[in-house]
Amino acid sequence: MARHIVASAGEIPPGGRKLVTVRGREIGIFNQGGAYFALLNRCPHQGAELCKGTLIGLATSRGPGHFELTRRGEMLKCPWHGWEYDIRTGQSWCDPNDTKVRAYPVTVISGEALVQGPFIAETFPVAVEQDYVVIDV
Amino acid sequence: MNTALPGGIDCDVHPALPGMSALMPYLDPYWQEQVTVRGIDGLDLASFPPQMEANGRRDWRESGAKPGTSLERLQRDALDGFGSRLAICNPLYGVLAIYNEHFAAALARAINDWITAEWLDREPRLRASITVAAQNAELAVDEIERRAGDARYVQVLLLAQDEAPLGNRRYWPIYAAAERHGLSIGVHAGSTFRHATTSNGWPSYHLEDYAAHAQAFQSNLLSLVHEGAFHKFPALKFVLIESGFTWLPAFMWRANKTWRGVRAEVPWVDRPPGDLIRDHVRFTLQPTDSPPTGADMERLLEQIGRDDMLLFSTDYPHWQFDGQNVWPAGFSDALKRRVLLDNPRNAYPRLKEALQ
Amino acid sequence: MTPQDGHTIAAAAPSPTSRARLKLIDCDVHHALRSSKDLLPYMASRWHSHLEDFGRRRPVPFTAASPYPKTAPALSRTDSWPPNGGPPGSDLVFLQEQLLDPYNIEYGMLHLLMSGMDERNQDLGNATCSAINDWQHEHWTQKDRRLKAAIVVPGEDPPATVREIERWAGNPDFAQVSLVTHAIEPLGRRRYWPIYEAAAALGLPIGLHSSGNNGHAVTSAGWCSYYVEEQHNVALSQQNLAISLVCEGVFERFPALKAVIVEAGFVWVPSVAWRLDQHWARMRGEVPHLTMKPSEYFRRNIWYTSQPADEPEKPEYLRQSLDWLGWDRLLFATDYPHWDMDSPEQAFKFRMTEAEQRQVFAENARAVYGLA
Numbered sequence: 025m026a027r028h029i030v031a032s033a034g035e036i037p038p039g040g041r042k043l044v045t046v047r048g049r050e051i052g053i054f055n056q057g058g059a060y061f062a063l064l065n066r067c068p069h070q071g072a073e074l075c076k077g078t079l080i081g082l083a084t085s086r087g088p089g090h091f092e093l094t095r096r097g098e099m100l101k102c103p104w105h106g107w108e109y110d111i112r113t114g115q116s117w118c119d120p121n122d123t124k125v126r127a128y129p130v131t132v133i134s135g136e137a138l139v140q141g142p143f144i145a146e147t148f149p150v151a152v153e154q155d156y157v158v159i160d161v
Numbered sequence: 162m163n164t165a166l167p168g169g170i171d172c173d174v175h176p177a178l179p180g181m182s183a184l185m186p187y188l189d190p191y192w193q194e195q196v197t198v199r200g201i202d203g204l205d206l207a208s209f210p211p212q213m214e215a216n217g218r219r220d221w222r223e224s225g226a227k228p229g230t231s232l233e234r235l236q237r238d239a240l241d242g243f244g245s246r247l248a249i250c251n252p253l254y255g256v257l258a259i260y261n262e263h264f265a266a267a268l269a270r271a272i273n274d275w276i277t278a279e280w281l282d283r284e285p286r287l288r289a290s291i292t293v294a295a296q297n298a299e300l301a302v303d304e305i306e307r308r309a310g311d312a313r314y315v316q317v318l319l320l321a322q323d324e325a326p327l328g329n330r331r332y333w334p335i336y337a338a339a340e341r342h343g344l345s346i347g348v349h350a351g352s353t354f355r356h357a358t359t360s361n362g363w364p365s366y367h368l369e370d371y372a373a374h375a376q377a378f379q380s381n382l383l384s385l386v387h388e389g390a391f392h393k394f395p396a397l398k399f400v401l402i403e404s405g406f407t408w409l410p411a412f413m414w415r416a417n418k419t420w421r422g423v424r425a426e427v428p429w430v431d432r433p434p435g436d437l438i439r440d441h442v443r444f445t446l447q448p449t450d451s452p453p454t455g456a457d458m459e460r461l462l463e464q465i466g467r468d469d470m471l472l473f474s475t476d477y478p479h480w481q482f483d484g485q486n487v488w489p490a491g492f493s494d495a496l497k498r499r500v501l502l503d504n505p506r507n508a509y510p511r512l513k514e515a516l517q
Numbered sequence: 518m519t520p521q522d523g524h525t526i527a528a529a530a531p532s533p534t535s536r537a538r539l540k541l542i543d544c545d546v547h548h549a550l551r552s553s554k555d556l557l558p559y560m561a562s563r564w565h566s567h568l569e570d571f572g573r574r575r576p577v578p579f580t581a582a583s584p585y586p587k588t589a590p591a592l593s594r595t596d597s598w599p600p601n602g603g604p605p606g607s608d609l610v611f612l613q614e615q616l617l618d619p620y621n622i623e624y625g626m627l628h629l630l631m632s633g634m635d636e637r638n639q640d641l642g643n644a645t646c647s648a649i650n651d652w653q654h655e656h657w658t659q660k661d662r663r664l665k666a667a668i669v670v671p672g673e674d675p676p677a678t679v680r681e682i683e684r685w686a687g688n689p690d691f692a693q694v695s696l697v698t699h700a701i702e703p704l705g706r707r708r709y710w711p712i713y714e715a716a717a718a719l720g721l722p723i724g725l726h727s728s729g730n731n732g733h734a735v736t737s738a739g740w741c742s743y744y745v746e747e748q749h750n751v752a753l754s755q756q757n758l759a760i761s762l763v764c765e766g767v768f769e770r771f772p773a774l775k776a777v778i779v780e781a782g783f784v785w786v787p788s789v790a791w792r793l794d795q796h797w798a799r800m801r802g803e804v805p806h807l808t809m810k811p812s813e814y815f816r817r818n819i820w821y822t823s824q825p826a827d828e829p830e831k832p833e834y835l836r837q838s839l840d841w842l843g844w845d846r847l848l849f850a851t852d853y854p855h856w857d858m859d860s861p862e863q864a865f866k867f868r869m870t871e872a873e874q875r876q877v878f879a880e881n882a883r884a885v886y887g888l889a
Binding site for chain 3: 215323324329357361362363366368369375377379384388410412415417422423426450452453464481
């Protein structure tokens with residue numbers, strides 16, 4: 025495991041996302057209300073580019089004919105079969121224990137701390153006065 | 162007959178009405194006159210023409226009589242013949258296909274009175290389904306209320322191919338009444354002919370219509386699951402009667418797969434459809450639609466994944482097997498015992514009382 | 518930084534890497550019109566004004582939508598909309614980039630989800646089918662020789678259908694005859710037999726992709742409420758279609774005819790065949806024209822495309838289904854670009870031998886369609 029800088033703080037707006045390639049893996053970085061989450065861009069179902077899916081809310085119900093939409097924009101709907109994933113945990117809604125997309129730990133770290141290394145910056149020139157989104161892969 | 166097995170509960174026998182004349186004593190004067198003056202008769206269901214050998218096994222027929230009309234033959238052939246301690250009567254007569262709701266309701270009441278007087282009262286081993294005119298849910302509920310006090314009625318009988326798939330809300334008052342009284346819902350193969358017998362139109366042959374009952378049952382399961390009937394009526398058991406069951410695993414796989422992708426359309430379906438079906442639906446044994454070998458059947462049963470879903474039945478007097486060969490290959494003795502007794506007891510709450 | 522299409526790492530489930538090198542025959546690819554105007558160059562001018570004025574008419578309530586709204590726009594994967602515009606499947610170059618090239622597809626069998634067969638104006642229906650075939654030939658099969666079209670025909674008009682089949686007879690761009698499956702009568706009925714006679718004589722299979730509207734309820738138990746039901750019910754209709762072809766005696770009359778049931782999957786076949794055999798045994802007096810058990814016709818005359826490949830709790834159950842129905846019956850299909858399409862690499866979650874893969878992913882189709 026190593027840490028990789030994938031974005032500068034503020035680069036991904038709330039509700040937005042960025043696709044990066046780290047160590048040969050495509051990973052989607054999501055900003056959910058200021059908190060960042062990182063998911064492998066591969067649906068565990070049949071390998072679709074999950075992180076390019078639609079952001080949706082969660083439809084739940086008390087019973088037949090009752091409809092409630094919560095957690096708007098917090099669920100990811102796979103572009104292929106439409107399976108719903110919780111961005112925060114990577115779990116599928118229909119099978120949370122056994123169908124999960126790989127999730128990576130994400131932290132926000134100051135440029136000042138980063139310049140002390142040993143982070144793999146790749147394309148990122150690091151400025152000490154900025155914060156950066158860092159994932160562990 | 163395998164004497165090592167206990168006598169079981171036969172969950173599908175068909176007492177037959179010889180004709181409208183048998184119902185006359187049970188109709189009120191207005192309907193008696195309507196039937197007589199208008200010459201109303203011949204309401205045997207086209208799905209089960211009585212003269213067809215498939216609907217009356219040769220050795221179960223009295224010559225010249227419609228199969229299933231004789232109590233004495235039913236006692237001998239079905240009850241004694243299979244050592245059954247109980248049998249559930251599912252009368253197949255035209256009530257559900259009539260457009261005049263009032264006539265349908267009057268007929269339903271008469272059929273239930275006839276079943277009570279000439280079958281249940283004469284043979285203590287018999288139980289029955291309540292015939293209702295589901296065309297009008299209010300009238301159907303009236304009939305359920307009328308019979309609910311008679312513990313020998315254990316089920317409300319519907320046909321698989323009606324005007325709407327059976328999860329539709331128009332049937333919910335019937336399900337509510339049934340659930341209140343501990344009655345199960347029996348869905349029997351057959352059509353009211355409100356629609357063609359397949360979604361592709363009208364096949365030429367009865368064989369195709371009969372085969373197509375399986376697809377109709379599957380459409381009904383989709384409806385019951387996705388309309389939320391199992392959520393609304395959690396204590397209610399639905400028994401699919403004369404439906405076959407070997408199609409079930411493939412059906413559940415597909416239903417689960419579709420649900421995962423389209424779930425938000427029906428957010429009250431909070432578990433995979435296969436799980437809901439395993440909890441709420443049961444199947445009578447005949448016809449078995451068996452695979453080629455016993456080993457195949459064992460694999461199929463493993464795919465179904467539960468040993469509590471099948472209910473013993475002969476489907477008397479329909480011809481589904483020869484002689485005493487009611488069991489397909491691949492059923493262990495342990496499973497047969499469950500199918501004979503435990504599973505029917507659990508599928509029909511009102512039976513428990515009777516068996517104690 | 519722009520995201521690149523990452524190399525798909527093998528999924529956790531068994532996925533033999535040999536599959537990636539195998540050339541595939543995809544038996545269900547959906548091309549599409551970019552615009553309804555695309556057909557006009559192939560239609561007589563009277564239809565140009567007719568379509569402007571009266572449009573297309575089918576036994577459905579809406580002019581441009583289904584009463585069962587689909588789960589995704591154009592029924593398609595949300596990532597399959599071509600960058601140059603047009604609906605999914607309408608751009609050949611994008612189809613090549615997204616499907617044919619990356620999956621090493623040797624042949625793609627095209628199924629257009631539009632026909633003139635259920636058009637209520639019969640002359641318009643006939644003209645539409647001819648136009649579709651001209652358009653397919655010019656814009657698809659001639660431009661990418663991997664693509665094979667189906668002859669789209671106005672099946673409710675068998676003489677017109679036979680003429681249209683004969684128009685393309687011998688043209689290697691057309692590999693089968695396509696009929697809408699929700700026809701006015703079950704497709705085994707005698708009125709459609711002239712079509713089967715012509716197809717069989719030419720060695721062309723009939724491709725039966727779930728399609729069309731006939732005014733009957735989508736189930737024999739009435740109209741369901743939800744798309745989640747309808748999506749499954751159309752597969753049940755395909756089961757009844759297979760039953761019709763067998764029981765009506767189509768394969769008895771035309772023993773060389775090949776039928777391909779498309780987009781219904783395959784796990785249902787064994788139980789339908791067992792059930793038919795059991796009840797044929799007690800009702801065979803009604804159908805004396807059948808000289809074999811129904812299951813034997815299923816095994817001799819019918820093939821099934823694989824999509825949607827079902828996902829039982831134990832993937833090995835699919836192997837059991839295939840053992841029962843016959844490994845030579847299965848034709849791999851993606852159903853690209855639909856939302857429920859199957860990935861060639863990940864649709865089957867159980868291990869297949871190399872020989873089985875070659876059969877399912879290529880050789881069965883090569884034999885059925887007579888491909889080089």
